[in-house]
Amino acid sequence: MPHENSVKESGQGQGLAGxxxxxxxxxxxxxxxxxxxxxxxxxxxxxxxxxxxxLVDALGAGELPPTDALREALEQCLLCLSCEARCGSGxxxxxxxxxxxxxxxxxxxxxxPKRMLYRLLASGRGMVNLAFxxxxxxxxxxFRRIPGTSGLKRRFPLPLVxxxxxxxxxxxxxxxxxxERFFPAPDSRDTVVFFTGCLTNFIHTQTxxxxxxxxxxxxxxxxxxxxxxxxxxxxxxxxxxxxAGNLARMNLKALNRGRAEGKKVxxxxxxxxxxxxxxxxxxxQDDPVYGEMAADTAQRTFDISEYLVNHVGLxxxxxxxxxxxxxxxxxxxxxxxxxxxGIREExxxxxxxxxxxxxxxxxxxxxxxxxxxxGITHRDTSKRILEKKIxxxxxxxxxxxxxxxxxxxxxITGGLLQRGSMVEATHTIQLLARAMGLV
Numbered sequence: 025m026p027h028e029n030s031v032k033e034s035g036q037g038q039g040l041a042g043x044x045x046x047x048x049x050x051x052x053x054x055x056x057x058x059x060x061x062x063x064x065x066x067x068x069x070x071x072x073x074x075x076x077x078x079l080v081d082a083l084g085a086g087e088l089p090p091t092d093a094l095r096e097a098l099e100q101c102l103l104c105l106s107c108e109a110r111c112g113s114g115x116x117x118x119x120x121x122x123x124x125x126x127x128x129x130x131x132x133x134x135x136x137p138k139r140m141l142y143r144l145l146a147s148g149r150g151m152v153n154l155a156f157x158x159x160x161x162x163x164x165x166x167f168r169r170i171p172g173t174s175g176l177k178r179r180f181p182l183p184l185v186x187x188x189x190x191x192x193x194x195x196x197x198x199x200x201x202x203x204e205r206f207f208p209a210p211d212s213r214d215t216v217v218f219f220t221g222c223l224t225n226f227i228h229t230q231t232x233x234x235x236x237x238x239x240x241x242x243x244x245x246x247x248x249x250x251x252x253x254x255x256x257x258x259x260x261x262x263x264x265x266x267x268a269g270n271l272a273r274m275n276l277k278a279l280n281r282g283r284a285e286g287k288k289v290x291x292x293x294x295x296x297x298x299x300x301x302x303x304x305x306x307x308x309q310d311d312p313v314y315g316e317m318a319a320d321t322a323q324r325t326f327d328i329s330e331y332l333v334n335h336v337g338l339x340x341x342x343x344x345x346x347x348x349x350x351x352x353x354x355x356x357x358x359x360x361x362x363x364x365x366g367i368r369e370e371x372x373x374x375x376x377x378x379x380x381x382x383x384x385x386x387x388x389x390x391x392x393x394x395x396x397x398x399g400i401t402h403r404d405t406s407k408r409i410l411e412k413k414i415x416x417x418x419x420x421x422x423x424x425x426x427x428x429x430x431x432x433x434x435x436i437t438g439g440l441l442q443r444g445s446m447v448e449a450t451h452t453i454q455l456l457a458r459a460m461g462l463v
Contacts, residue, residue: 036119036306037265040084040127043120047081049113050074056107056117061391061409062100070097073107073117080124090131098124100402102395102409103261105363119306126263137184138262141397145222145254146267148274152254153198156226160194167191175441186403190438198225199232200250204282207236207246215245216331217284219275219300221293222254223430231430234457235292235328241344241460242336247287249278255296260303261396272304276317288335289325292453294361294429295396300325301365327361328453329370329428342377346461352383353455354422356413356436358429362389371428371452378459385420394435406435414439417447426452 056073057063063072070079076098082088103118111117134142144155167176176191185191200220216239224232236246256271279289291297304318326334332341353375361367368389376382393399393409400406413436417425425440425447427433436449457463 036123036303036309037126037269038123040080040123043080043084043123046116046120047077047084049115050077051113052078053112055110055112059106059110061102061104061106061393062405065405065408066100071100073111073115076101076121076124077115077117080120083124083127090128092132095125095128095132098128100405102359102391102393102398104359104391104395106359106391109363122260122263124263125261126265129263134262134264138264142259142262142264142267145256145259146270149202149251149253152222156194156198157196160196163191163194170441175437184400188442189400189403190434190441192227192434192437194226195229197229199229200225200248200252203250204284205248205250206283207240207248209240209243209245211243212245213243214335215247215283215287217279217287217289218246218248219252219255219279219289219291219293219296219325220248221291221296221430223434224292228430228433228451230463231292231451231454234451234453234463235290237462238332238453238457238460239290241462242332242340244336247284249281249284252278255293255299256303256307257295257299258396260299260307265307268303269307272299272307272318273314275300276304276308276314276321279321280317287324288331289321290328290331291325292328292428292430292451294327294358294364295431297325297327298360298364327365327367327370327428329374330365330367332456333370333373338373338377341374341456345378345459347459349379349424349455349459351379351423352381352421353379353424353426354383354385354417354420355388355452356385356392356417356425356427356432356449357389358427358432359389359391359395361428367428371426374452374456375426378455379424383420383422385416385422385425387416390416392432392435392439394429394431396431399435407439410435410439414443414445418443418445422447424448424450424455426450426455428452 060072069075107117178185253274256268259267301322308314308318392413393406433449
């Protein structure tokens, strides 16, 4: 996990003064220019890692004042980790960018929509459930259905909602309930804790159901803590370490309480798994109680594909596959799964036992342009980045594109619909459940 190694060099929330040694690592070779999806579209030095690091260095030295223009340059980053994976000097770019965003928020304040979003997510399960429930009820009045799909489009102009933006339907009932849920497997041989993440809980509830059904069918019992919260990725990306830290504490408590204590944690969301594995330890490093809990939890956390392949085993899964998916299937590697967690082969191993033909697309690890809320706040650039991903998917000839990130599924589905394509974007666990005859 290259990113984990780099970010552990220093903590989070210490301000620009703690970045000096990290900034000096940059040799200004410009290798990051070859892999940055934003720079490839906009072509300006301030939008690539080398340029951003120079801006942060000047800000820290007092040579540049904190301005909205500087903030916008630093906001033009998907935190996709492409530059970190390519950097021969091991510069922790995402660590530096988020720290600089926090510094600018202290000087300039934070835009109201982001401030409201981070506060809402950090407010706990009750308010978040209420917000999503309200959104679910309002959607029919604000959006119209896209015929033949599960998506929506706006009925009239709305802030931050592009006229061609594909909006997923919110579930009327989230997957998680207030209380802990336990799904026992017959002749259970293991018990795991299920960290759902927000999109799986409030939008892709069928993915959450597939996780439970697949694991139960393989003899794995599942605990779903009711008091888990947002993983904190949006707040962390925006440099709101206070909100991200509060969410980390909520989740660490939920995942280490009662019969969940000491159990393996499975996650079907690339960003959720990345937060649990790599970021919580940074956020909690100065906390004597939660710091140790974060480090222990990180060692017990697995992406769902990682758990199935490396702990259950393909030999135990294959006998449960009842039918193969017809037609070629391809795979998109989410940034926080591929580069963030070093997981690339496990999803493919699962796909190859459930489909007749696997068709690798060109550059499956390039970002789709979603980047948390980047796809909303920087819609034009996001669409240009997405277009390359859609071309790769269509050129592969596949009828299904599989991935391990709910956010990527929403982004890619929107891009495919824009092209009038019938290619289905879905989660890998959904395809496994389908082949096992569970859905």
